[in-house]
Amino acid sequence: MAKKNALYKGTLQNIILKLLSSEVKMYGYQLTKRAKELTQGELEMTEGALYPLLHKLENEGIIYSHLQNVNGRDRKYYFLTEKGKRQQADQETEMKSYLFNLNTIFSR
Numbered sequence: 779m780a781k782k783n784a785l786y787k788g789t790l791q792n793i794i795l796k797l798l799s800s801e802v803k804m805y806g807y808q809l810t811k812r813a814k815e816l817t818q819g820e821l822e823m824t825e826g827a828l829y830p831l832l833h834k835l836e837n838e839g840i841i842y843s844h845l846q847n848v849n850g851r852d853r854k855y856y857f858l859t860e861k862g863k864r865q866q867a868d869q870e871t872e873m874k875s876y877l878f879n880l881n882t883i884f885s886r
């Protein structure tokens with residue numbers, strides 16, 4: 779993750795879960811590309827930040843993965859589990875409250 783993205787680091791898990799909740803399935807590169815698109819290039823997730831977090835989330839039962847062969851190459855797709863869907867919804871509520879409060883503070 780680039781230096782300009784330091785503030786995103788603490789919310790990367792929330793971002794990944796939100797992206798996965800918006801799509802049926804996504805693979806790693808697709809997650810990074812979508813985050814970059816949605817933020818108009820502001821958020822650039824590195825493999826070094828993304829994949830350890832995906833492995834952690836999978837170990838915790840929040841996401842699961844499935845290998846699929848696409849054009850002769852294996853691609854690992856990630857999905858939210860039921861636990862992950864509940865956690866994503868809870869985190870989104872918490873994040874919206876956090877953003878509202880930050881906006882209140884910084885708009886003065």
